[in-house]
Amino acid sequence: MGPGPSDVPRRILDAMARPTIGHLDPAFTDMMEQTKTLLRYAFQTGNKLTFPVSGPGSVGMETCFVNLVEPGDKVIVCINGVFGGRMLENVKRCGGVPVVVEDAWGRAVDAAKVEAAFAANPDTKILAFVHAETSTGAQSDAAALAAIARKHGALTLMDCVTSLGGTPVLIDAWGIDAAYSGSQKCLSCTPGLSPVTFSERAIEKVRARKTPVQSWFMDLNLVLGYWSGEGKRTYHHTAPINPLYGLHEALVMLAEEGIENAWARHRTMHEQLKTGLEKLGLSFVVPEDERLPQLNSVYLPADVDDAACRARLLSEFNLEIGAGLGVLAGKIWRIGLMGASASQKNVDYCLKALAAVLGK
Amino acid sequence: MGPGPSDVPRRILDAMARPTIGHLDPAFTDMMEQTKTLLRYAFQTGNKLTFPVSGPGSVGMETCFVNLVEPGDKVIVCINGVFGGRMLENVKRCGGVPVVVEDAWGRAVDAAKVEAAFAANPDTKILAFVHAETSTGAQSDAAALAAIARKHGALTLMDCVTSLGGTPVLIDAWGIDAAYSGSQKCLSCTPGLSPVTFSERAIEKVRARKTPVQSWFMDLNLVLGYWSGEGKRTYHHTAPINPLYGLHEALVMLAEEGIENAWARHRTMHEQLKTGLEKLGLSFVVPEDERLPQLNSVYLPADVDDAACRARLLSEFNLEIGAGLGVLAGKIWRIGLMGASASQKNVDYCLKALAAVLGK
Numbered sequence: 001m002g003p004g005p006s007d008v009p010r011r012i013l014d015a016m017a018r019p020t021i022g023h024l025d026p027a028f029t030d031m032m033e034q035t036k037t038l039l040r041y042a043f044q045t046g047n048k049l050t051f052p053v054s055g056p057g058s059v060g061m062e063t064c065f066v067n068l069v070e071p072g073d074k075v076i077v078c079i080n081g082v083f084g085g086r087m088l089e090n091v092k093r094c095g096g097v098p099v100v101v102e103d104a105w106g107r108a109v110d111a112a113k114v115e116a117a118f119a120a121n122p123d124t125k126i127l128a129f130v131h132a133e134t135s136t137g138a139q140s141d142a143a144a145l146a147a148i149a150r151k152h153g154a155l156t157l158m159d160c161v162t163s164l165g166g167t168p169v170l171i172d173a174w175g176i177d178a179a180y181s182g183s184q185k186c187l188s189c190t191p192g193l194s195p196v197t198f199s200e201r202a203i204e205k206v207r208a209r210k211t212p213v214q215s216w217f218m219d220l221n222l223v224l225g226y227w228s229g230e231g232k233r234t235y236h237h238t239a240p241i242n243p244l245y246g247l248h249e250a251l252v253m254l255a256e257e258g259i260e261n262a263w264a265r266h267r268t269m270h271e272q273l274k275t276g277l278e279k280l281g282l283s284f285v286v287p288e289d290e291r292l293p294q295l296n297s298v299y300l301p302a303d304v305d306d307a308a309c310r311a312r313l314l315s316e317f318n319l320e321i322g323a324g325l326g327v328l329a330g331k332i333w334r335i336g337l338m339g340a341s342a343s344q345k346n347v348d349y350c351l352k353a354l355a356a357v358l359g360k
Numbered sequence: 361m362g363p364g365p366s367d368v369p370r371r372i373l374d375a376m377a378r379p380t381i382g383h384l385d386p387a388f389t390d391m392m393e394q395t396k397t398l399l400r401y402a403f404q405t406g407n408k409l410t411f412p413v414s415g416p417g418s419v420g421m422e423t424c425f426v427n428l429v430e431p432g433d434k435v436i437v438c439i440n441g442v443f444g445g446r447m448l449e450n451v452k453r454c455g456g457v458p459v460v461v462e463d464a465w466g467r468a469v470d471a472a473k474v475e476a477a478f479a480a481n482p483d484t485k486i487l488a489f490v491h492a493e494t495s496t497g498a499q500s501d502a503a504a505l506a507a508i509a510r511k512h513g514a515l516t517l518m519d520c521v522t523s524l525g526g527t528p529v530l531i532d533a534w535g536i537d538a539a540y541s542g543s544q545k546c547l548s549c550t551p552g553l554s555p556v557t558f559s560e561r562a563i564e565k566v567r568a569r570k571t572p573v574q575s576w577f578m579d580l581n582l583v584l585g586y587w588s589g590e591g592k593r594t595y596h597h598t599a600p601i602n603p604l605y606g607l608h609e610a611l612v613m614l615a616e617e618g619i620e621n622a623w624a625r626h627r628t629m630h631e632q633l634k635t636g637l638e639k640l641g642l643s644f645v646v647p648e649d650e651r652l653p654q655l656n657s658v659y660l661p662a663d664v665d666d667a668a669c670r671a672r673l674l675s676e677f678n679l680e681i682g683a684g685l686g687v688l689a690g691k692i693w694r695i696g697l698m699g700a701s702a703s704q705k706n707v708d709y710c711l712k713a714l715a716a717v718l719g720k
Contacts, residue, residue, distance in 0.1 A: 005601060008380040016602060017377035020368040020550050022680045054552065055415040058577045058597040089576050184598055190380050192414065192552065192600025214574050216449050217418045235685065237418040238544055240552025241365060242376060243603055320382045325595065 001350055002322035003134050003295055004162070005184035005191050006338035008246075012189055015249035016242045023239040031248055032227065032239075038251035042164055042187070042259065043179065043197045045171035049220075050197040051227040052183070052247055054240050057161045060180030060194025062090055063218040064157050065128075067206045068178055071095030073125040076117045076154075078102075078109040080140070081133035082325045083159055091128070094214065099124065105133075105327055106297070108290040109140040111148060118152040125205075126155045132163035134185075135325045137297035137334065138286045139167065143174040150175050155202055161185060164195065165254055166266045166294035166338055177202040183243070186266065186294055188339025189250035192243050250339075266293045269342040273335065276351035280360050285332050294342065296335040297328075301358065306330050309357050317353040361710055362682035363494050363655055364522065365544035365551050366698035368606075372549055375609035376602045383599040391608055392587065392599075398611035401619065402524055402547070403539065403557045405531035410557040411587040412543070412607055413578075414600050417521045420540030420554025422450055423578040424517050425488075427566045428538055431455030433485040436477045436514075438462075438469040440500070441493035442685045443519055451488070454574065459484065465493075465687055466657070468650040469500040471508060478512040485565075486515045492523035494545075495685040497657035497694065498646045499527065503534040510535050515562055521545060524555065525614055526626045526654035526698055537562040543603070546626065546654055548699025549610035552603050610699075626653045629702040633695065636711035640720050645692050654702065656695040657688075661718065666690050669717050677713040 021028050032051075039050045053060045065087070069075055075096045077088045080103040091098045099121050101113045109129050118124055127149035131142045146156040155177040160169045166186030171179055177199040184191035198206075198220070206213075206220055213219040217237065225234040254262060270293030274284070277298055285297040300306055306323060310333075313319045322334035335350065354360075381388050392411075399410045413420045425447070429435055435456045437448045440463040451458045459481050461473045469489050478484055487509035491502045506516040515537040520529045526546030531539055537559040544551035558566075558580070566573075566580055573579040577597065585594040614622060630653030634644070637658055645657040660666055666683060670693075673679045682694035695710060714720075 002382055004598060005380050005382065008602075013377040013379070013602070017373040019373070020365050020544075022362055022365065023551065025674070025680060055419060055577070056597045056600065059415060059419075062575065062577050086576065093572060093574050093576055182598065184380075190600065190602040191383070191598040192603055212453060214453050215422065216446065216453055217415070217422050237416045238364060238542065238551040240416065240550065240600075240603065242368075242373070242550040242606075243552055243600065246602075314385070320385060 001336050001341055001346060002320045003334045003336050004182065004338055006186070006188050006336060006341040008188055008190055009253070009340050011253065012246050012249045016190065016246040018242070018245050020241050023241060024233065024235065028241065029233060031244070035244065035248050035251065038248070038255060039195050039197070041255060042195065042251060043169060043171045044173065045197050047171065047197045047199055049203055052244065053194040053196050054237060055194055056192055057180060057182035057194045059218070060182070060196050061086065061159065062215070063196060064178045064180050065090035065094050066213050066215045066218050067220045068126060068155065068157060068202060069094040069096040070209055070211055072097060074099060074121055074123055075126045075128055076101060076114065076121065076124050078114065078129035080107055080109055080136070080138060081105050081130065082135035083130045083133060087128045087130070087159065106136045106138055106285040108138050109145060111141060111144045114145055114148050118148060122152065124152060124154050126157055128157040130159040131169065132160060132167065132292050132295070134162045134295060136285060136328065137292045137295040138290050139163070139292045142176065146175045155205060162292065162295055165259070165262055167263055167292060171197055183247050183250070186338045187250045187254065189246050190243060192240065193247050266337060266342045269337045269344070269347050270294070270296065273337060273347045273350065276347070280354055280358060294336060294338045296337065297332050298335070299332055304358065312357045313353055319350060319353050361696050361701055361706060362680045363694045363696050364542065364698055366546070366548050366696060366701040368548055368550055369613070369700050371613065372606050372609045376550065376606040378602070378605050380601050383601060384593065384595065388601065389593060391604070395604065395608050395611065398608070398615060399555050401615060402555065402611060403529060403531045404533065405557050407531065407557045407559055409563055412604065413554040413556050414597060415554055416552055417540060417542035417554045419578070420542070420556050421446065421519065422575070423556060424538045424540050425450035425454050426573050426575045426578050427580045428486060428515065428517060428562060429454040429456040430569055430571055432457060434459060434481055434483055435486045435488055436461060436474065436481065436484050438474065438489035440467055440469055440496070440498060441465050441490065442495035443490045443493060447488045447490070447519065466496045466498055466645040467647070468498050469505060471501060471504045474505055474508050478508060482512065484512060484514050486517055488517040490519040491529065492520060492527065492652050492655070494522045494655060496645060496688065497652045497655040498650050499652045502536065506535045515565060522652065522655055525619070525622055527623055527652060531557055543607050543610070546698045547610045547614065549606050550603060552600065553607050626697060626702045629697045629704070629707050630654070630656065633697060633707045633710070636707070640714055640718060654696060654698045656697065657692050658695070659692055664718065672717045673713055679710060679713050
């Protein structure tokens with residue numbers, strides 16, 4: 001019950017153990033097409049260019065930046081936690097010109113500051129922000145932020161690693177141009193794959209580039225020869241066959257449950273966990289209306305040893321919760337209710353274990 | 361029996377289906393340390409910096425290039441097949457200055473040409489070549505090439521995707537400074553991980569860089585915070601837990617067999633396959649003394665329909681063999697004897713199936 005990987009259902013683990021077949025086998029490429037369709041459902045998008053990058057979420061992030069940011073492009077980067085900072089690193093390494101909008105860790109991105117940043121930088125090409133900050137549990141108003149970007153003629157690039165499948169991610173309704181996620185959070189699959197989606201506007205920007213994409217592996221022009229499914233499929237890299245079996249199964253399970261039901265389950269479990277945590281005297285880092293249901297950050301009580309407590313949870317209760325990152329290291333715990341971990345059993349067990357180690 | 365992925369033993373598939381635990385769980389980080397030790401055995405090296413990159417072989421390749429090549433660095437790139445060409449792409453995208461040494465597809469890299477390229481370019485910083493060309497089945501004399509590079513004060517960067525575990529890869533004895541491989545060839549694991557190793561000389565070059573590494577994900581300075589195991593392990597990205605269970609198991613199996621025995625098995629199975637293929641009237645693309653035992657490239661008989669034949673092998677015999685790539689597309693077949701696929705059963709079955717589809 002940390003900030004991911006979440007519990008992986010046996011059904012998904014068993015899918016990963018199916019015999020490995022070739023990455024150009026028709027049975028496998030059929031599954032690729034199904035995976036793309038299922039991912040479009042998860043992202044709530046009609047974007048043709050929707051597929052899982054063969055790497056962890058950080059590779060999905062970098063795939064978005066190296067393709068969309070050309071040297072000299074001005075990019076507004078919103079930072080309200082670790083992953084906004086990582087976006088900034090990506091912009092710099094692509095030769096982009098970052099304009100940083102900062103908000104306190106634990107708070108949502110302030111739309112007014114983004115509006116002001118656009119006013120001061122009308123030549124901005126891209127707005128980049130994190131929808132669900134895994135380092136704090138804060139959720140930003142993606143629809144409002146994307147609307148500002150669109151008004152100013154910029155593309156929107158969104159991190160939804162922790163939100164996809166757990167809380168609404170509405171790529172088309174919000175007008176998001178590029179987004180990346182991870183397999184190991186609310187999709188409840190094993191870590192190692194990064195679903196991404198790109199709008200037609202985003203693809204146009206990639207096609208109009210004057211400079212080559214600096215990464216060979218992440219160059220969408222090349223990756224698409226394998227994933228597009230149009231005409232002859234050409235070899236780009238050997239796809240991670242078995243992890244893709246797992247992701248496919250995870251997405252089938254999401255479709256079976258119904259994504260609205262999955263969102264509701266995360267919400268209900270969060271309400272129960274919240275009530276229990278508050279009874280234990282723990283207070284939330286993020287204000288209630290900016291809180292992610294699937295990632296519950298609470299302040300450590302003053303007299304509690306962070307590492308010792310988490311070590312006891314792990315060794316005595318076989319339970320992992322997350323530590324704080326960056327400026328919040330040693331100050332908070334992050335309790336994940338992601339995917340299959342968002343269950344009655346987990347909520348009850350976690351509250352019991354926490355009560356025990358806190359001596360309540 | 362294509363050019364990878366190879367057959368994955370049930371034991372490795374079952375390992376991948378073990379419950380997912382956290383990437384900072386002590387049980388997991390213990391396994392990471394074991395994996396590094398086992399990989400040093402596979403690479404026959406004492407290099408401290410030896411670990412699996414969280415991505416397919418192409419990410420391992422790019423990790424080597426983006427870290428070692430600085431803008432303006434002269435790099436001699438040997439091209440005798442598809443993967444040498446991919447190295448060239450990498451050098452260009454890192455801002456390196458490539459000096460290309462070309463050899464015919466299906467032949468080893470000519471050491472005399474490399475010597476001449478160094479003579480004409482004494483300021484060369486890196487020699488890059490493919491030890492085992494997966495597109496042709498040709499093996500180059502890595503020891504001789506690395507010796508030339510060392511004589512001229514350059515680092516050696518080697519692709520051993522298809523050789524590791526199947527034919528000798530002697531990183532220390534040959535004096536290789538950076539090498540990358542893949543999990544899905546002679547290690548018989550599922551695709552998606554790329555073992556890499558770096559000498560102290562290579563690390564010094566990375567440390568002495570004047571420009572930042574262009575990739576955030578592949579920046580060794582950052583990745584090491586997680587994989588080095590020195591002091592506190594810091595989060596970089598979420599490691600692909602379950603695929604790493606699989607790689608660990610594959611490496612344990614290699615150690616159980618003994619790497620010299622694994623090399624001998626690949627050699628023996630190749631000899632048997634070769635005899636059978638020649639009996640069927642098929643001739644090898646690569647001259648005998650430059651041939652890889654684990655990748656057998658043969659010319660298609662003149663009157664045979666490539667795609668139809670491979671489709672029949674797949675549908676009637678459940679057998680995959682590889683098509684030609686690049687200039688050899690439609691002209692050759694590539695039959696892999698990699699890892700667990702290098703078995704008596706597979707050799708016999710493949711020869712029987714080929715005889716049937718060729719009407720022999």
